[in-house]
Amino acid sequence: MPTSLDPIPTLIEYLRFPSVSTQPEHTKDVVACASWLEALFQKMGLSTEIHQTPGHPIVMAKTARDPKKRTVLIYGHYDVQPPDPLPEWTSAPFEPRIDEKEGKIYARGSSDNKAPTLAHILGVAQALEKKGSLPVNVIFLIEGEEEIGSPNLAAFLEEHREELAPDVILVSDTGMAPGNLPAMTYALRGVATMKFIIRGPSHDLHSGLFGGAVANPLTVAARLIASLHDEKGHILIPGFYDAVQPLQAWEREAAAALEKASGGDDSIKELAGVTELFGEAGFTTLERIGARPTVEVNGFGGGYQGEGTKTILPKEAFVKLSFRLVEDQDPKQILELASAHLHKQLPPGVSLKIILGHSGEACFVDPQSKDGKAAQEALRESFGSAPFLLRDGASIPIIAAFKKILGVDTLLVGLANPDCDMHSPNENMLLKNFLDGIKLNQLLLEKLS
């Protein structure tokens, strides 16, 4: 159990749990981590429960509910990504290491999502210590399955809809803006995935004996991929953009301001390790990442994979695609449009099999709403300058579920430094961001009251 509420030692204790949700051998670590959180909340005097699910437990902790106060639900997750590839870590992933010079703590889960979650928790702890009470009712909901797609959270929300009934939700599972600038994320892209398989001949054929007379599944797969975009990166699936709204003037201004402050394309080139950027004409890089839907090939394979030459006309090929979507695009409909588009282009003699994968809706929270403004004010007071307004290109499908099931908006106030290497070896968290986050959260709760 937590030995103190001193921020850095508490964070180090939290980071020591290898709470890897996707690996069954870590189930006991996941459970131990949930118990540690339970003890922490109890120490703070919160009413705390561990909810078993078919998977990993959900930790819920609440202040006493005062009906005169607004209720803020703070969501986070205590599970982490697997740490591999292990050889690429400069220190052990579950033995937190502080680099004094960089001001960073290195550990799996540091930025995603333990330090940001703990900043919320310790913000509340400090406020309670100082004032004995909070300006709002707070409910913490810390789950253990975010990294595996939150398969049991929606059912939990449905079941506890009336008990939870928040006025607003706070999540710190995004990042600071490029350049480690304070930001409020007002949109996340949705996601939809599919795999398709092109099958042709019943077996690999000799490319001399049959080449020219039989459709080659690899050529067909490539032509289908090529049919997804024009040469300037615009997507050609009929109906794909139908629900996409043009960017509003304030959004383009916000993106331009951030681009100017953060080093613009050069800093993105450096992060990506490319010599040049490339994307849909008519949009800046930040707009392409945050505000425009995409389709990317995540993997393909077929035919001879070994060294040298094997002159075959292979029998099949596979392609894995993922779409990133913006608000109002329905992931299921996008997958249907894409499937219809692919099916239309088959030459004779090949078949197309499509296997749909997971999907989740985009989210958009008006930053000029009352709560949005309150969050921006808290950020401004904490960091001394107006926060940037950010569209994040990644996806957190549970945010759409919050809106659908609980009926309220989620404020995304990210704390992770942009070079935090989330999901990668040497994941890290800037300690300043963590400590600032503790203060920010106290201010946030005041502004949201």
Next chain:
Amino acid sequence: MPTSLDPIPTLIEYLRFPSVSTQPEHTKDVVACASWLEALFQKMGLSTEIHQTPGHPIVMAKTARDPKKRTVLIYGHYDVQPPDPLPEWTSAPFEPRIDEKEGKIYARGSSDNKAPTLAHILGVAQALEKKGSLPVNVIFLIEGEEEIGSPNLAAFLEEHREELAPDVILVSDTGMAPGNLPAMTYALRGVATMKFIIRGPSHDLHSGLFGGAVANPLTVAARLIASLHDEKGHILIPGFYDAVQPLQAWEREAAAALEKASGGDDSIKELAGVTELFGEAGFTTLERIGARPTVEVNGFGGGYQGEGTKTILPKEAFVKLSFRLVEDQDPKQILELASAHLHKQLPPGVSLKIILGHSGEACFVDPQSKDGKAAQEALRESFGSAPFLLRDGASIPIIAAFKKILGVDTLLVGLANPDCDMHSPNENMLLKNFLDGIKLNQLLLEKLS
């Protein structure tokens, strides 16, 4: 060493060597196979030498040279294609299995090229046994690098030009005509191969955080593949068809006659295991296979290859291509044209690396030459009907080198059954073709004397 000259047991011994020339781990098997051939020729009383090359050895065996007789060089290869994908074999590729009902032997290398080569060898062995001498001088040249493009054979021919000095060359590395009909092959396609690699970001990127802003190497690779053909299968590389001559009237007639006799498209569909054929407009299927140049994707790969989803924008992709060419097309020039075409279409931020593979020219031998007519006669007498005249879509690049270096034509009398699955899993050889081939070869040597 060979335990007898009994055809089937000898063939089984020969097929047991996994003489895969492209895989370094099989080098010792390749060498053992060459030694086995050496012992076989010695047993027949031929003067036999193993010639080392920078790659795999060449086995040469000769009857005593009688200056009053014509000299026939018989070429074959003892190396084989890799057997993968292994799970698709119904029996182990190097444990020959006879299916009595089908009258076939199953093994990698059975039809390509061990049984046909052995038919030549045993034809000579039987003739020597019966008559003590041959009507012609015979030189066997059996190499171990045909499946990797015969990189060392041309140098060997140059070096031994005067020693070899044949009057005509015999090769059985082609097939019977569709329907397993006797045929003389008068043309083979050339071949040219390349691999290309598209590289983009320095590491796999998160498709949410970067998707839309960076050229995806897999999308680029697919677009390059798609740029090779129009939707009707015509090749779009500028200059690709410049050297291609229109088919002569007798050729179209020969193709039409064969199409009629062999079951036409239906039999090719069945061999390929496709529901429909597909190819360049304006040509019959046999013309597409034998007389038209092609480009096929032999393999591609990149990005996530595992189960489920990994939403990355991968750092690189590879594509393996092979071209089949017709007479007068220069393989090196075709590779240059293709390289230039690919380089022209790169979006910013990706690089293209092209690695050229082996290549070899097409060949065309007039079937109405004196030796061509002699071969047709031997076929007619062996099989009881006039042989079909065939353009074979496969490539034996060394045939062009024979003509260039030794100055003589090659007669292509194929023995492989059309459903032999050469280069594919479950490669097989009709035993009747093998045994008939032994007799045919004796008649051929007489007709060529």
